[in-house]
Amino acid sequence: xxxxxxxxxxxxxxxxxxxxxxxxxxxxxxxxxxxxxxxxxxxxxxxxxxxxxxxxxxxxxxxxxxxxxxxxxxxxxxxxxxxxxxxxxxxxxxxxxxxxxxxxxxxxxxxxxxxxxxxxxxxxxxxxxxxxxxxxxxxxxxxxxxxxxxxxxxxxxxxxxxxxxxxxxxxxxxxxxxxxxxxxxxxxxxxxxxxxxxxxxxxxxxxxxxxxxxxxxxxxxxxxxxxxxxxxxxxxxxxxxxxxxxxxxxxxxxxxxxxxxxxxxxxxxxxxxxxxxxxxxxxxxxxxxxxxxxxxxxxxxxxxxxxxxxxxxxxxxxxxxxxxxxxxxxxxxxxxxxxxxxxxxxxxxxxxxxxxxxxxxxxxxxxxxxxxxxxxxxxxxxxxxxxxxxxxxxxxxxxxxxxxxxxxxxxxxxxxxxxxxxxxxxxx
Numbered sequence: 226x227x228x229x230x231x232x233x234x235x236x237x238x239x240x241x242x243x244x245x246x247x248x249x250x251x252x253x254x255x256x257x258x259x260x261x262x263x264x265x266x267x268x269x270x271x272x273x274x275x276x277x278x279x280x281x282x283x284x285x286x287x288x289x290x291x292x293x294x295x296x297x298x299x300x301x302x303x304x305x306x307x308x309x310x311x312x313x314x315x316x317x318x319x320x321x322x323x324x325x326x327x328x329x330x331x332x333x334x335x336x337x338x339x340x341x342x343x344x345x346x347x348x349x350x351x352x353x354x355x356x357x358x359x360x361x362x363x364x365x366x367x368x369x370x371x372x373x374x375x376x377x378x379x380x381x382x383x384x385x386x387x388x389x390x391x392x393x394x395x396x397x398x399x400x401x402x403x404x405x406x407x408x409x410x411x412x413x414x415x416x417x418x419x420x421x422x423x424x425x426x427x428x429x430x431x432x433x434x435x436x437x438x439x440x441x442x443x444x445x446x447x448x449x450x451x452x453x454x455x456x457x458x459x460x461x462x463x464x465x466x467x468x469x470x471x472x473x474x475x476x477x478x479x480x481x482x483x484x485x486x487x488x489x490x491x492x493x494x495x496x497x498x499x500x501x502x503x504x505x506x507x508x509x510x511x512x513x514x515x516x517x518x519x520x521x522x523x524x525x526x527x528x529x530x531x532x533x534x535x536x537x538x539x540x541x542x543x544x545x546x547x548x549x550x551x552x553x554x555x556x557x558x559x560x561x562x563x564x565x566x567x568x569x570x571x572x573x574x575x576x577x578x579x580x581x582x583x584x585x586x587x588x589x590x591x592x593x594x595x596x597x598x599x600x601x602x603x604x605x606x607x608x609x610x611x612x613x614x615x616x617x618x619x620x621x622x623x624x625x626x627x628x629x630x631x632x633x634x635x636x637x638x639x640x641x642x643x644x645x646x647x648x649x650x651x652x653x
Contacts, residue, residue, distance in 0.1 A: 362406030373652020405523025586621030
């Protein structure tokens with residue numbers, strides 16, 4: 226699948242990414258860095274900002290052939306050397322690893338990849354030499370639709386919040402969710418953006434990733450599963466639920482759903498949100514199911530063949546997609562602080578949409594709400610209940626509890642200490 230031209234391959238049009246700093250830091254200490262993420266999220270453009278030479282394996286057939294005959298020649302060049310879509314060349318990883326061992330110096334290679342190799346040997350053979358940077362589509366801060374006046378770093382430091390916000394209107398936010406964070410269509414109109422996402426989803430069902438068992442995949446059934454995932458975005462839908470839901474169009478077995486999900490994961494199309502593992506003060510038990518999310522909510526919109534007008538008429542559906550948008554952005558912002566994002570749910574029914582842990586007992590809890598004052602009040606009550614239930618002697622008290630809203634002209638701390646943060650103010 227061809228991706229659109231990404232802004233900033235060589236300079237003036239490049240919009241800085243949060244991954245820029247992570248990449249520079251890793252190159253300073255490691256021999257090679259792998260940038261992993263979905264196709265068209267901007268990996269190549271970001272790598273080019275710091276690379277001094279490049280090989281583009283997905284478009285250069287001669288380079289792929291040469292890599293099979295004499296990999297040392299392909300790896301030779303000014304460093305850092307960009308090896309784009311490296312996973313398309315069999316056994317290249319082992320040659321890179323040996324080069325990193327032999328050179329014993331940092332900043333040698335930048336590898337970009339839009340799919341995890343089937344055997345996934347890379348997970349076990351690059352320790353101490355090769356680091357990884359996850360890259361996702363642009364956040365609202367990166368695309369210029371959030372001021373970043375309230376940073377995740379401020380929340381993790383328990384800073385007080387009092388900021389005026391340039392409010393995003395509901396239809397504008399719906400369009401941003403439908404458009405997604407794809408750099409190559411940042412300046413295109415919404416109809417072009419929708420066509421891109423629909424084409425992206427269509428190609429996902431046709432991609433050929435061998436699973437080693439010789440099984441053929443049915444594009445129609447894969448498309449049905451993508452629609453089922455879209456309808457169940459930001460829920461804990463089980464494999465059986467997804468199979469039954471998709472089965473209304475095409476019969477799917479649970480094992481088939483599991484296999485297809487592995488394909489989507491290898492393509493960085495879906496990225497489930499794990500449940501928070503934390504000790505509680507009470508005997509209440511935690512639920513362990515992950516929440517279903519696409520790497521970008523625009524893919525869910527595309528899978529449903531929806532658009533801004535349909536989402537405006539179905540705010541219940543948009544509420545789930547908005548939650549997915551916030552999770553996308555929080556994951557990127559958390560990466561900048563060495564953090565991780567999870568969700569919380571216990572057997573009593575108490576749920577919190579996002580927990581950001583940044584290590585050393587430093588964490589915040591976030592609820593995501595479309596609605597106004599009543600919804601914010603309910604979200605604040607859930608967050609305060611969470612703070613009462615966790616065993617703070619183990620995990621520490623929350624640095625901040627925050628309700629992330631779709632709109633609003635102010636970011637502020639409530640009298641109960643819970644922060645209210647419009648998405649248009651949130652940043653890294």
